[in-house]
Amino acid sequence: MTRLPDDAVSRLREAAAWPELPPERYELRALIGRGGMGAVYSAFDRRLDREVALKVSNGATPASGLDERLRREASVLARLEHPGIVPVHDAGELADGRWFYVMKLVHGRTLTDHVPTLSGEAAILGVFERIAQTVAFAHDAGVVHRDLKPSNVMVGRFGEVLVLDWGVAKVLGSAPVMSSHDPSSAQDTAAGTRIGTPGFMAPEQERGDTLTATPAADVYSLGALLSWLLTHVTVPVQPGRRLRAIVAKCLQPAPADRYPDAAALVSDIGRYRAGQSVEAHKESLFERAWRWLEKYRTFILLILAYLVMRAAFAYFSRS
């Protein structure tokens, strides 16, 4: 018996998983990417004459729980209408029973690929602030992302910043994560299961304490993301004491010691960017004076130059 090469097997698998969509509505074009939960394809919406992205679950059977997870992701995305979150246009079930949803096709690259083009603290904080604002919006709507990392952030061609992959998001106040009525799915998120990505997940997520994950878990991931951004740009940024304090506050092991949610972090980042004192760092009198001097440096120099010029005029007119 002849053994098929690995790439031929993977092509066959891909062909078998190729979703059968209603042909009058969608024309499937190419596979964009595949993750643990599903595959994303580019497609063409014939009715509305536009390109779209289509996410289809990997689960061949309902018992896998992946369909429920995908349906839940679509439902979370649909309730989060924000410029930083990809809008969902449609959702449905394929002939083979798998779930799919249709969303805006974003042309861009992940933050991992975008980061070498960033230079300087201002550019980094500009991107980071938009990520944090999106997460703050989700927190306000009662949603915790739980898997914030560079590959889950996309930067569009026109600089738009989008937070992706809400598949493991937790809706606060609802049944714990994904499906509560599907035992196999519930196991995915039961206490003791780790959700998130090492290096970016909060200690409580590392411990598998998924049932009590709060917005503070996202704050930890945002802190890890900011720290990653500062060190992964082409010329690494040496953050000052106040910015280091902001990162450190995000990365506190105990959730109660972090910012309570992303909105509080966004506010502190905003104060930092405006040259104001930040909640994360208690300034000494000297630091406050120095910050004030830095903020008004040009103005103070102009006044000093004027006074020096005035003194020079007085001196030369007398001599």
Add this chain to the structure above:
Amino acid sequence: MSKPLLGLLLGAVLGAIDGLSAMFSAPETAPQIMGIVIGSTFKGIIVGALIGWYAWRVNSLAKGMVVGLVVAAFFAFLIAVMPNEQGGHYWLEIMIPGSIVGLIVGYATQKFGKARVVTT
């Protein structure tokens, strides 16, 4: 603080300093120093308010500084053109510092102060 008010206050302070400095740069003007300080402060108020009003309308650091320089230079010229008791003029002593005050007020009003809120 709104930009016109910031310009007005800064213009008044710098105008007063400008007037007071005449005591050192032109000691012969000492008997008229009160009038000089009041006049210079008044000029600073008008120039500052005009520059602040411009900053309130136009958001551009370069344009703000150029307008500040030109407006202040024009007002300083109106003062400098008046002859002193000997019939001479303090062209440089009045025009250069006066213009630089305009430059500083132009910078400050573009950088600081509450901008105009445009509603559609």
